[in-house]
Amino acid sequence: MAIRPALLVCLMLAVGAPLQAAETIRLSAAQQKTLQVVSQTAGESGGAAVSALPALVVVPNAQMRVIAAPVGGQIDRLAVAPGSQVRKGQVVAQLASPQGLELQRDALQASSQAGLLQQSLKRDEQLFAEGLIPESRVQATRAAAAQAAAQANERRQGLALAGLAPGKLAGSLALVSPIDGVVLEQSAQLGQRIEASAPIYRIAKLSPLWLEVQAPLNLASGLHEGAPLKVVGTDVVGKLLAIGKAVDAASQTVLLRAEVGKGSEQLIPGQAVAVELAGAGSAGLRLPAGAVISHEGQSWVFVQSTGNEQEVQFVPRPVRLLGQGGNSVQVDGVKPGEKVAVKGVSGLKAIFTGVGKE
Structure with a gap:
């Protein structure tokens, strides 16, 4: 609320001598009514300290998968879209890949070669037992058979990584979902040619989801793993999983990671929310954001010292901000x-800062 100059002068004169940092502001009942100053008892809305802090909804790493092209090729089918529910093993895309054909061909050739050398090894071992060939020939055949078997195994593993079935040639590769879940993002388009490993x-x-919370260092030091929390404006609750060990140099905050299970369907990955985090112990009290002013790099509140029907007194007091979220501060x-004082604070600030400059 803006204060008219005449009213401000009147209030300054009513205060008397120049006001210093911790001196009292005295208001008559009429002045208090004019400034619309209203006070609130600190801590009356709850016993324990609660901090409202900004948070970001993220998916736990263990619950996320990226479906990528195992080989280069062209996308000839996309079966799902962002937001779709998928089941484990469900075909989500089809890839036409000449490179896949090459892998299958090489696997078939390696398997055939390994089979032939195994037969040759059995024959040579029989001939050696009958004394018809020298041992060196058996050893050479055995080494060749072992090498061919290793190569065939390597080709089979390459097929498995590419999602191709051994034993048949097929240029079309079906890509399936590895988990039950929801499609969050689509990175390719129908008909697009992509390289191997392209997402x-x-x-x-x-479910469950994580909340990444940025907490002031002095507040985080009073927290413990397992502390309960609540997403502001919802009935979603969770618990603190981890407290970061590094401080962000720019914001001087610590990253907290929390988990929410029940009610997580109300949240969307990437959504910015505010959380109320209990368990800070003596780490401060929550007040309406309008109760705090800033003056000369310091945060202040106006504490009501006494009051009656004729006069009310307020003392400016410096405070330390621990956190802010929504319309409240810690x-x-x-x-x-x-x-x-939680209302009419602008008038008190004008008296506090205006007289202090005389």
Whole structure:
């Protein structure tokens, strides 16, 4: 609320001598009514300290899969789209790949060669037992058979990694979902030619979900793993999983990771939310954001010291901001039960800062 100059001068004169940092602001009942100053008891909405902090909804790493092209080729079918529910083993895309044909051909040739050398090894071992060939020939055949078997096994593993079935030639490769989940992202288009390892879909299981919370260092130091939390504006609850060991140099915050299970369907990966995190102990009290002012690089609140029908008194008090979320802030420097001005604060600030400059 803007204060008219005449009213401000009147209030300054009513205060009297120049106001210093911790001196009292005295308002008559009429002045308090004009400024619309309203006080609230700190901590009256709850006993334990609660911090409202910004958070980001993310999918746990173990619940996410990327479906990529195992070999180069052309996409000739896309069976699902972002938002689709998929089951484990469900075909989600079809890839036409000449490179796949080459892998199958090489696997067939390696398998045939390994079979022929195994037969040759059996024949040479029989001839050696009958004394018809020298041992060196058996050893050479045995080495060749072992090498061919290893090569055939390598080709079979290559087919398995590419998702191709051994024993037959087929240029079309079916890509299947490795988990039950939801398609989050589609990275390729129908008819597109892609290289090996190019991503096509990103699929994830969306329960439970993680919340990545940025918490001030001094608040995070009072937390513990397992502390409960709640997403503001919802009935989604969870618990703290981990407290980061590194501090972000720019924001001086610590990354907290929390897990939410029941009610996680109300959240969407990438969504920005605010969380109320309990368990900070004596790490401050929550106040409406409008109760705190900033002056000369310091945060202040106006604590009501006394009050009656004729006069009410407020003392400016410096506080330390611990966190902010939504329309509330977490502060250190106010005791539970103290009354703090939460409305009409702009008028009190004008008196506090204006007279201090005289």
